[in-house]
Amino acid sequence: MSLRERFTQEMKDAMKGGDKSRLAAIRMIQAALKDRDIEARGAGKEVSEEDILALLQKMVKSRQESLAMYEQAGREDLAATERGEITVIQSFLPAQMSDEDVKAAIAAAITETGATAMKDMGKVVGALKAKFTGQMDFAKASALVKAALNG
Secondary structure, three states: OOHHHHHHHHHHHHHHHOOHHHHHHHHHHHHHHHHHHHHHHHOOOOOOHHHHHHHHHHHHHHHHHHHHHHHHHOOHHHHHHHHHHHHHHHOOOOOOOOHHHHHHHHHHHHHHHOOOOHHHHHHHHHHHHHHHOOOOOHHHHHHHHHHHHHO
């Protein structure tokens, strides 16, 4: 079942179950996906499953940043909403890789691409994104790649 089909099915289930917060979060995902579809259509492309996973990761990251700000400001009501949205969005993402698995994947990508210096960082990160979209935080992975290539 594709992610788009899962979104539709989960939305129907949330409607039937009366889960308004989950329904709102899934509708938000679908709205963001529709925006991405329109953007891609203008460029003459189609949105792939990897693009959808990247969009979901971006949405999670955005909500985590908002959550931190709400907690800092003492707005527990808004923080709770963000936590709920994060949980729903993450339910569509594949399981995140452990730190050890990320390090092993980076080492394998460096070997596979023949990277030896910082100028090869783009190749390594590109190889990781091709294989592990949705499974790792690429901001953290980029820092680890940089350290591995410098070290």
